[in-house]
Each structure stands twice: as structure tokens, then as C-alpha cells.
Amino acid sequence: xxxxxxDGLRAIVGPRWVRERPAELRTFEADGLPTHAATPRIxxxxxxxxxxxxxxxxxxxxxxxxxxxxxxxxxxxxxxxxPDSVLIVLTRLNRILSINPIRRRAVVEPGVVxxxxxxxxxxxxxxxxxxxxxxxxxxxxxxxxxxxxGPHCLKYGVTTNHVTELEVVLPDGSLARLGxxxxxxxxxxxxxxxxxxxxxxxLALEITLRLEPIPSxxxxxxxxxxxxxxxxxxxxxxxxxxxxxxxxxxxxxxxxCAVEASIYAAGYPTNCAAVLLVELDGQEAAVAxxxxxxxxxxxxxxxxxxxxxxxxxxxxxxxxxRKKAFGAMGRIAPDLVVQDAVVPxxxxxxxLERIAAIARAHRITVANVFHAGDGNLHPNIxxxxxxxxxxxxxxxxxxxxxxxxxxxxxxxxxxxxxxxDKIDYMALIFDDVSLxxxxxxxxVFDPEQRANPRKMIPTHLCQEWSGVTRKHPGSRAPDTVPxxxxxxxxxxxxxxxxx
Amino acid sequence: MTEEIFVRLRHTLxxxxxxxxxxxxxxASPDSLDGLAQVCGLAHENGWRVRAEGxxxxxxxxxxxxxxxxTRGMDRVVEIAPADLVATVExxxxxGRLQQLLAGNGAWLAIDPPGRPDRSxxxxxxxxxxxxxxxxxxxxRDHLLGGTIVTGDGRVVxxxxxxxxxxxxxxxxxxxxxGFGAFGVIAQLHLRLRAAPVERATLLARGERxxxxxxxxxxxxxRLDIAAMELLSPALVADAEWMLALExxxxxxxxxxxxxxxxxxxxxxxxRLSPERAAGFWPSIARATQGGAITLRLGAFPDGIDEMIxxxxxxxxxxxVSAGPGRGLIRWSGSASPEALRGLxxxxxxxxxxxxxxxxPWELRRAVGHFGAYxxxxxxxxxxxxxxxxxxxxxxxxxxxxxxx
Numbered sequence: 001x002x003x004x005x006x007d008g009l010r011a012i013v014g015p016r017w018v019r020e021r022p023a024e025l026r027t028f029e030a031d032g033l034p035t036h037a038a039t040p041r042i043x044x045x046x047x048x049x050x051x052x053x054x055x056x057x058x059x060x061x062x063x064x065x066x067x068x069x070x071x072x073x074x075x076x077x078x079x080x081x082x083p084d085s086v087l088i089v090l091t092r093l094n095r096i097l098s099i100n101p102i103r104r105r106a107v108v109e110p111g112v113v114x115x116x117x118x119x120x121x122x123x124x125x126x127x128x129x130x131x132x133x134x135x136x137x138x139x140x141x142x143x144x145x146x147x148x149x150g151p152h153c154l155k156y157g158v159t160t161n162h163v164t165e166l167e168v169v170l171p172d173g174s175l176a177r178l179g180x181x182x183x184x185x186x187x188x189x190x191x192x193x194x195x196x197x198x199x200x201x202x203l204a205l206e207i208t209l210r211l212e213p214i215p216s217x218x219x220x221x222x223x224x225x226x227x228x229x230x231x232x233x234x235x236x237x238x239x240x241x242x243x244x245x246x247x248x249x250x251x252x253x254x255x256x257c258a259v260e261a262s263i264y265a266a267g268y269p270t271n272c273a274a275v276l277l278v279e280l281d282g283q284e285a286a287v288a289x290x291x292x293x294x295x296x297x298x299x300x301x302x303x304x305x306x307x308x309x310x311x312x313x314x315x316x317x318x319x320x321x322r323k324k325a326f327g328a329m330g331r332i333a334p335d336l337v338v339q340d341a342v343v344p345x346x347x348x349x350x351x352l353e354r355i356a357a358i359a360r361a362h363r364i365t366v367a368n369v370f371h372a373g374d375g376n377l378h379p380n381i382x383x384x385x386x387x388x389x390x391x392x393x394x395x396x397x398x399x400x401x402x403x404x405x406x407x408x409x410x411x412x413x414x415x416x417x418x419x420x421d422k423i424d425y426m427a428l429i430f431d432d433v434s435l436x437x438x439x440x441x442x443x444v445f446d447p448e449q450r451a452n453p454r455k456m457i458p459t460h461l462c463q464e465w466s467g468v469t470r471k472h473p474g475s476r477a478p479d480t481v482p483x484x485x486x487x488x489x490x491x492x493x494x495x496x497x498x499x
Numbered sequence: 500m501t502e503e504i505f506v507r508l509r510h511t512l513x514x515x516x517x518x519x520x521x522x523x524x525x526x527a528s529p530d531s532l533d534g535l536a537q538v539c540g541l542a543h544e545n546g547w548r549v550r551a552e553g554x555x556x557x558x559x560x561x562x563x564x565x566x567x568x569x570t571r572g573m574d575r576v577v578e579i580a581p582a583d584l585v586a587t588v589e590x591x592x593x594x595g596r597l598q599q600l601l602a603g604n605g606a607w608l609a610i611d612p613p614g615r616p617d618r619s620x621x622x623x624x625x626x627x628x629x630x631x632x633x634x635x636x637x638x639x640r641d642h643l644l645g646g647t648i649v650t651g652d653g654r655v656v657x658x659x660x661x662x663x664x665x666x667x668x669x670x671x672x673x674x675x676x677x678g679f680g681a682f683g684v685i686a687q688l689h690l691r692l693r694a695a696p697v698e699r700a701t702l703l704a705r706g707e708r709x710x711x712x713x714x715x716x717x718x719x720x721x722r723l724d725i726a727a728m729e730l731l732s733p734a735l736v737a738d739a740e741w742m743l744a745l746e747x748x749x750x751x752x753x754x755x756x757x758x759x760x761x762x763x764x765x766x767x768x769x770x771r772l773s774p775e776r777a778a779g780f781w782p783s784i785a786r787a788t789q790g791g792a793i794t795l796r797l798g799a800f801p802d803g804i805d806e807m808i809x810x811x812x813x814x815x816x817x818x819x820v821s822a823g824p825g826r827g828l829i830r831w832s833g834s835a836s837p838e839a840l841r842g843l844x845x846x847x848x849x850x851x852x853x854x855x856x857x858x859x860p861w862e863l864r865r866a867v868g869h870f871g872a873y874x875x876x877x878x879x880x881x882x883x884x885x886x887x888x889x890x891x892x893x894x895x896x897x898x899x900x901x902x903x904x
Binding site: 102103146147149153157158160161170174175176177178180181182183184185186187188189190191192193195196197213215216236239240241242243244282283285286288289290293342343344345346371374375376409410411412413414415416417418422426429430431433434435437438440441442444445456457465 | 580581582583584585605627637638640641650654655656657658660661662663664665666667668669670671673674676677678681682693694695696697722723724749750752753755756757760796797798799800801802826827828851852853855870873874875876877879880881883884887888898
């Protein structure tokens, strides 16, 4: 069976682009998250839009599950394929199809690397704003699937705010064109629905993206604080003043020390409790005025030292520690879990203290580097996965951190996605009916649930919802009606199941 | 049947929450999510058709339905968190009241929809109707963090949350924005707020349309930080000439700097309105864009604005037109036949421009549809989504036209 499948795929993409030997498949057994691994049955690397469509149609004919993968930099185990699934690797579809500077739009294939688009747009005075930390490796197709964010999303918005049109191939092999070139929805907003669907609705073949003008002035400030609470309050103070920085990032002492002990040392003060990086951009006069106001706010909230930079080289130096923080932590321990959760900005000080307490209780090291402006936390846990006891403590601490964030009114993920990693946390924030509704929407795009199976929503919940119209029972007299039903206990008992 | 529905609704919700419309049809006005879910569940079980509305300013009263359900009784603020710049509100809350409450907290929702200030936030979301502020702050979808809807069979579905960044689960909220109620009744919304701008300036220029569109393009090329930029037709502003209206909002320094830059690059002189006149100007534009029986919107790129307005002139008229050259949206209001609207939609579609019918009498909605024909592969998905969220269907909504669909 595998042989005939492999032969069929080879006939579509050529013999070089089908991988089936265990050694070849090892490349694809993990993404950026070290806690999950799975080996696909076979990996196929199509080289064109037509080949992707042909592969999807062949898999539809065979009724086989599949998973789309870009660069494999995801942090939720979202691009892992089990041994029953075919992995479709899209890195060869890496062409920027067009850039229209007047309309500020780019059309790209899904395998284009995020940072390459900004490089290509730069001669036109434009850039692509969403900038995940993995931007020099991650692909735009993966960004669409995960609704990726990044430091500069505070001002410019995340991926969904930049996708205007998608050409997608659905798991049955049919094509659909969602949205419109300029972004006005053409019908209900299916583009918005598709972005962030974690590869479970279909595969984006062609992506139209909004580009932003490169700001004429950029100013970066680095402030260090004696307490995490003071730094967090400075964040709220800046936002409350009506200033929307392009980026507003925080690193705690553990993270600063890791950076300063590494080859990425950026001169951050290691004796502080936290540093804040504030980047302002726009027109010169406005940026200068905002920088002045931000500096005053930082000092008023207890900043000890403030360094500022306007030119590219000095700004890059201030950013170096932040951008390389994950790399720096890699030298502390062999394994690193980059967690992702969101809390209301005002809850940051309390939640960070709770996270520190959880770390102490489980005797683990948690270093925080995160998008403070939108309350998007990234507690990083450094550990050695070969130590089973430590591994168990790390997992327990991760769960407790999630529970703390949810209890504070937050979410289990701000930009990494649910994937395999956070399926069990979904019930913390959504009730069964809402999860069933999500499954039902997934089945609209993928009735057989073959695209990226077993991700995001616990499988047992995907059996309940029914779109089947019931027969009208007709009107009954009031006295024969059971008064009313509880709104949360939806009448599922008489729903037919479509699996 | 009407009487029976009336009695059953009163039995379910209580007498105070059930009345009648002008034609004597029952109107359910639940004051809670539970009540709304009960009404939809009851309608579904009995095969009643429902006209779902907010304050009743946009949904035509003659939509074919056995009863109306209004969110008028669900107009409370659940929470305003000024420090986090988020709010949770019930869908029936009028926009004007919401903005007043936010202003009292130093916050602001950067949506200025067409219509009157008593329009409900739910209606603004269901119709996806952003106004001039779309230029600087994006369409309605950009201001929503999540929400709660009641499906056509009375189920309560929650999506998103009240934090400003969130990718947990599919983004079902997006389906409700501009979904015209086809996928459920919006009951509650989590909103992304902004700090109320310290300073606002409104600048106006009058002149030939093509000079003003050129001027707007120049301003975009120079990257002015503008909150709103609208090209307004003479009829809309009751003037002999076209008008370009700008709003700049933010810190005092930003406003001063950007007003000066706007003046520098103006081909036609810009006049700054006094704060009092500016406060009245934008709401009057919002009202005027629903001056006719129909309001529709067209998407267009900055370099295609003139062509699209010419098309409007050729196929309909250049009566009440408000065009945002930046974010690419043209709103038109007036009267037109189904044939004329279909003709315009066809020509627009050839230019990859969608025409969305925002507001119209029921007959026209039925004939032309909010969207008409979809692009490749989309119609099938929309029908299946509709069947998922409203299986009968319970709600009277004409997404596709009678002939295009």
C-alpha cells in the first residue's frame, strides 16, 4: 500500500521529492517544540501549485489523512504527522509572485520565508509587519495557518490583519478563492475564518498580503527596572497615555542573565529585575514627542536607567538580546519549552509572580521574555528531557501556568496555536457546545477530517454537532411544552451524528 | 399561528418581553442570553421564521418572518476595563451610548458606522459597516476580540475572548462580522478599545473630484498619520463641490505635526473646523450615508477610486457617495432597481471588486442579495456554514440574490 502510494506521489512530484526511508523522515518528526514527536508515513515535497493540487487530489482519492508543513518552526506540535498521515512539505513553493507598491500588496506562495518578503518589499519603501521570532526561517503559509504574531504586532496587528485574499485547495481537491485583492470580504469573511485554522481547513496555495510603509523615524528605548511589577505598570501607563508603540517587550532577570552570559550579550544590566524594550515609529516629529513622553513615563514608574537609539546599528544592538533570547537560553539546558499564553495587561504583575512561585514549587527554571504590550507571555522552561522526573515537573508546571493565565481572564495561546500541545487546555476556555461548533465548522471545509487530524480540538467532541435539519415538530399548545430548556444544555440528545 | 406564537413567547419569556410590531407580529425582546437562546430554540423546534434585529434601524420590518426577536433588551455593559483597553458589552447596546460610557473611562471604540447613533453595536458588527475611521483603525473585524452568538436552533456558541491577542480555536467571530445574521444572533461582544485621543482635528478641502482624489493619494504617499479620510459627494455634503474630509487624532504633538504636513501637501486649501463643528460634522456624514432607501459598499484600491465612482455614475447615480481612498471602500446610498444593482455588481466583479448590499427593503434584498454570486468555490462553503449555524433556516436573511445565488 505504502509502495503504491509512494509511486503515485513520485509520479506527480518526481522521484527526488518523495521521502519514505526512516532516516529521511526523521527530519520531520518534530517542530520547534521538543516535547512532541511523530513520524509521518511518507513525506512529499511538491514543487508547484499544480503538484500540490494533484497530491491533495490523490490523497482524497485514497482517503488518506495529511498534514501541511512549512519550515517546521511551529511551537505547538501543529505540523507533526502521525504514521497514518502523509506530510506535504511546502518549502519548494517559495516564489514571491508579485509586489504592487501602489496598492501595497504582495502575492506569495506558501513556502516563502517571512523575512524574505520584507527584504523584497524594502526597495519599494514597504515591509511586511508580522514578525515572529522565527521570521528568518518560518514560512508565510505557516504564518497563515497559525495566525502568527511577533513583537511588532502591537501596533500593526497579527497575520489575520494582513491577509486580504487566499486561494485555497480544500481536502477534497476543490479550489476556493476567499476574500478579495483589496481586502473587502466577498461574502462572509471566510478569509478571517481560514487564517488561524491550523491547517485543518485546507491548504493555502496563493496568499495576498497587505504591506505597510516603512516608517521614516524609529526610536528604540531600553529601560531597566528594580521590580517586575514596576516594569509591568510602566507598560500599562504607556498604553493608557494613548501611545501605541510599534513594540513593547519585556525580559525578566533570568532571561537577561541568560542573554548576557551568551555570545549574544547586548549589554543589558543583569542586576535588574526586568528590562523593557519600547520601539516607537512614525513621522519624525511625532516619534520625538512620543519618545519624550515615554521616557518620562518609564522614569515615573521607577526605571533606573534608559538607553535610547535612533540609528539602525544602535537599535539593532538594543534588540539583539531580545531577538536572540531563545537562542541564548539554549545554552543553559539541552531542552527548552517556549510557552505561550495571554493575560490582560493589568494582570501581568500578579501573573508573573504566580509563575515565579510555580517555578519555585517545581524546582524548575522559568525565564520570561514576552510581548508585554499585549499581555502575551512566553514563559520559557529550560530543562533536560532525559531526566524523567524533571520532565514530569516541567509538564505539571506548564499546566499550572496555563491555569493561572486562564484564571486571570486570559487565553491559552496568543500566537503559537493549539496544535498537539494544548488540546487538553481548550476545555479550560471553551465549553463543549463552542468546541462542537468549531468541529462542525471544520467539517464544512473538511467533512472527512483528513487535514491535520487530531489537532486543536479533543476528538471525542467532534462527534456531537449536527447540521442535519430536524423535521418541524409543529406548534404545540403552551401547556404541553416543557417550559424552557437550559440554554447551555443544548438539545444534543436528538441530534444525529455525522462523523 | 401569530396568536399562538405570541402566547407561547409570553409563556416562555414573560409578558413584559413580548410585544407586537406595526403589523401585529410578535416581537420578542429577551433581556438575557438565556432568553434569547430560548426564543431561537423555540422557533427552531416549531419551524417559525425569525427576523432578528437590534434597534430596528437597518433590518426591514417586512422581512418574511413569523416573529421578530430584538436585542433591544440586551443593552448592558458587562465590563469596561480601561487599563486593558477591552470591553464586553451586550449586542443591543446603542453605539452612541457605548461611546459615551467609554469616554467616561478615557477609552474609545474607533468605529464610526453609517447610520444613527442609536444603532446597536450588534447591528454594526452583523453588517460589517465601518465608517470613515476605517482609514486609520481598520474595518470592524479589527476591533473584535470575541463574542457570543445564539444559533438558529438556540445553541450558545462562544469564540475568542477578552484579551487583545488570542489564537485559541477557530476564529468564529470573523464569520459574524458582515454575516448579516445568517450564522446566528450576536448576543455579546468583546471589544478592543483605544485610549481616547487627546486631540482631534478635522480638515476639509473643496474642489473638483479628480483633484481631491489626487490629493488623497499624495497624502498616502507621504504617509500622513490620518485617522479618517473621506471623499464626499456634493449631494452628501449639500454643497456645490466635492469635499475631502480628514481627521487626525492622537497626542497633541502628533496632531500638530500631521496637520502641518497635511496643509503642506494640499493642492486645494484645507480648512480646519472648530472642535464644535467637527463634533457635528462626522455624525452628519454617517447619517447622510443612509439617506436613500438602499446603502451599498464597493471595495476599491486607491488607484481605482475614480473609476469606481464613474461606474456608480454610469450604472446608478452620483448621489450620496462617501469614498475612503485609503482603505478602499466606497459607500453609496440612493434608490435603484434590482436590474441596475445586478448590472453594477457584474461590472464591479469583472474588476475583482465586491459589491455588498448593506441595507435595503426586503424585496430588493431578496432579489439581489447582500452578496450576489460568490467567487470560485465559496458558495458551497457558505451554504454549509449556514446549515451548520441555522439549519432550517430560522433567520430571515437573503445572503445571495434570487437569481445570482
